[in-house]
Amino acid sequence: MSSELVELLAHLTPSNKLWQQAKSLFVRNRVAPEAKIFASYLYAQGSSLRRLKELLHDLGVRVSHVGIWKWIQNLGRNLREKLFRRKRWRCLVVDETKIRTKRRWIFVFAAVDPENREIVNLLVTEHRETIDALGFLKRCLNYCNGKPVIVTDGGPWYYWPTRRLGLKHVVMCGGERNYIERWFETFKDRLRAFDCYFPTHGLESIKNFSAVFCFWYNKCRHHMSMKRPPSGGEGRFKTWLEVSS
Template sequence: MQPTRTQSVLGTPVRVFAVQFHATGCSLRETKEILRILGVERSHQAVWHWVHRLADSGHNPPEAKPKRVAVDETTVKINGEWSWLYAAIDTETKLLLDVELFGRHGTDPAAAFLYRLSEKHDHSDAVFLVDGYGYQTALSRLGLSGRLDYVNRNLIEKWFHTLTMRVDRFHNSLAGSHGNVREWFIQFARYYNFQRPHQALDGRTPVEEVTN
């Protein structure tokens, strides 16, 4: 059996297991403790290096050309203060196109997020499904096509629900710097795209759906 890209980057099953556990919501110290319970003694610093080695490996979603993109934001509490996590998902392939953390919400953050998307993916044929909160103005500003849609956007709501369940299992308020929390969200997005089988895709991951 050929090793997966995660295995080739991290080297051993223990490291792969630790990174996957961290992606599902455990902090680095919680991941270290789980490894200890399983009889594997590793330092907090070692787990940190494994996670960031994967982050530095270019483990990003492939460039996509979606037809319909659901966009939304949700609130997250970091050190007791509220921030906003923006996310976009291809409703056909279920590929999470991007996530980004902002200190506020509204038209300007929405426009900045949509501009990031246009830099990463081909949206020439895409219709953005939005709920109106600053998005319509942002879409017009960038010359992108979109419409209000309160029905077909449920996939992005489901992703936020999955994310919230992971966070709520371990934290009432995420701790750490804004940059560290942002990195955790990016890691979780990679886990969702590359490793988490999707029932609607007959057990394939979103990346497998896009690339096969």
């Protein structure tokens, strides 16, 4: 790793303790873990794998774009089980969208807290059926103290699951539903770096990528209207190092 990159990372995060925690994420460290953490942060923000490869080459780190992709996947696997936090959510706005992959279309269910714009849960699945909506709402309840009001656009796959789980279901156009629509726009803006489709058909890879993106969105990205990340805190790169905690 070049002295320029070492100096840059030291300026971004002077705490050695944070770096030591971050190093534990990776089993093999032929490339310095600091470079891996830095590259994954830029990738979550929107940089492509090939652009990152060129940037790292300029900074003295020799790695292929496939190698960077493996770093992201490893990071996503570590994040998936500890990505979301349990809290008393008053209301959850739930929706789903369709994403094109290399060989097929998949569906992404998401739930957002309209007060803080925080993503409460996410589900990547092959189908958009009632059973998928039921499974997703159950996942959401695992992170809820109490039963929140569920706001949807009136998709028929939500009616029976909300009744089955004893949840108040409100159908809405506009209003608080705009928050989930904006999140999906942000998510799809990130996917446009992949040209016209997600460059894989494996659900596990997509789940890992989505976990990395959600962590960055909830904890690091400053929301324009709130001037802070949805989860609160300082955000940006220093918070990104919490991926190892």
